Amino acid sequence: MTNSFSHDHVGITVTPDELDATIKWYSSTLDFNVEKQFEAHGTTFTFLVNGDAKIELLAGASNGRPPTHDILSSMDPARLHHFCLAVDDLDAAIARLNDLGVPLIGGPMDVPEIGRRIAFITDNLGTIIEITAPAPR
Known part of the structure; x- marks a missing residue:
């Protein structure tokens, strides 16, 4: 059996302090909109969309980059x-x-x-x- 894949989203970790600024950057720079935001497992999940492109921001982990x-x-x-x-x-x-x-x-x-x-x-x-x-x- 062969799997067939399509792309769903890219996940980016951010600190809680970076979340609002990151949402603003993607909204104002690349015209993404917040599709959904929720809390689970001590993390805030924010899904940003623009057309078929979707980005998931995960606020709770340190990125350290x-x-x-x-x-x-x-x-x-x-x-x-x-x-x-x-x-x-x-x-x-x-x-x-x-x-x-x-x-x-x-x-x-x-x-x-x-x-x-x-x-x-x-x-x-x-x-x-x-x-x-x-x-x-």
Whole structure:
């Protein structure tokens, strides 16, 4: 028997003190909305959504990660490296992020092998986010 998977969400741990600022960052920077928030097992679970993309914030654990400012120096194999959000127009997305003061830590660059154009940013906690769109023809 073969399993068939589809993507559901990405989970990001935050401290309770970081939760509100992180919700605000994803809401104001990437247009995510709070879908659901609840308490269980001493942790606050917050689900953020934008289209088909879903992020789960888990407030209760310490993340202990320093911010990442350079995509090439972030290749530590002992952690989740990044998650990726797809957009229709990468240049428009980058322009909006630039207007909001969100710096790129990598790209933009074309990856002909996969037919995509990509760039990287970090959230307010240092979580690496890849933004991708189809490469121009």
